[in-house]
Amino acid sequence: MAMDLKEIEALIKEALPDAVVEIQDLAGDGNHYSATVTSAKFSGKSTIEQHKMVYNSLKGKMGNELHALAIKTKE
Amino acid sequence: MDQKIKDLIDGKISDSEICLFMKGTPDAPQCGFSMAVSNMLKILEVDFKGINVLEDQSLRDGIKEFSDWPTIPQLYIKKKFMGGCDIVKEMYENGQLQKVLEDQQIKFKK
Numbered sequence: 775m776a777m778d779l780k781e782i783e784a785l786i787k788e789a790l791p792d793a794v795v796e797i798q799d800l801a802g803d804g805n806h807y808s809a810t811v812t813s814a815k816f817s818g819k820s821t822i823e824q825h826k827m828v829y830n831s832l833k834g835k836m837g838n839e840l841h842a843l844a845i846k847t848k849e
Numbered sequence: 850m851d852q853k854i855k856d857l858i859d860g861k862i863s864d865s866e867i868c869l870f871m872k873g874t875p876d877a878p879q880c881g882f883s884m885a886v887s888n889m890l891k892i893l894e895v896d897f898k899g900i901n902v903l904e905d906q907s908l909r910d911g912i913k914e915f916s917d918w919p920t921i922p923q924l925y926i927k928k929k930f931m932g933g934c935d936i937v938k939e940m941y942e943n944g945q946l947q948k949v950l951e952d953q954q955i956k957f958k959k
Contacts, residue, residue: 821936822918829919837919842882845935 776804777840782832789831790815800844808844816849854911865898866955868925870912875899882934883922889941894958895950927953 793813800806816824824847873879902909924931940946
């Protein structure tokens with residue numbers, strides 16, 4: 775089970791169209807990524823809520839097809 | 850969600866001030882993210898309870914639904930969900946985690 779970097783980016787942008795998304799494949803195995811997501815939609819939200827918005831954009835893939843995605847959110 | 854699992858989780862986060870739902874145990878973590886959070890708590894020398902979700906599939910699924918959070922580890926302090934590895938790490942680095950412990954009057958190494 776693995777996911778393509780572009781697929782992750784596309785899903786996040788679909789949910790957060792204004793987002794600037796930077797993704798790194800940490801281990802080069804298509805399974806461990808880190809993403810920095812910058813979006814105005816995070817404004818006024820707690821970090822937990824911001825991360826949930828990113829998780830939700832991935833439509834249940836997190837924890838399944840996608841094993842590891844370290845998230846950092848910025849307003 | 851299943852009431853039995855909900856009660857089980859409620860019981861665990863009520864019994865221990867600091868609960869870490871993790872893969873493996875604090876002494877033998879089985880995932881790097883679980884190890885990272887466990888190590889931060891160890892460095893802070895706080896008394897915490899590690900709960901190995903790998904021992905119970907219904908707990909492993911249940912905690913995700915309970916917290917509405919798709920990944921493990923998950924940290925609870927005084928029944929409040931703090932977040933997963935990324936958030937706890939950020940809080941540890943910027944001192945927010947220490948502030949929460951202080952506000953909750955939980956002993957830790959300063």
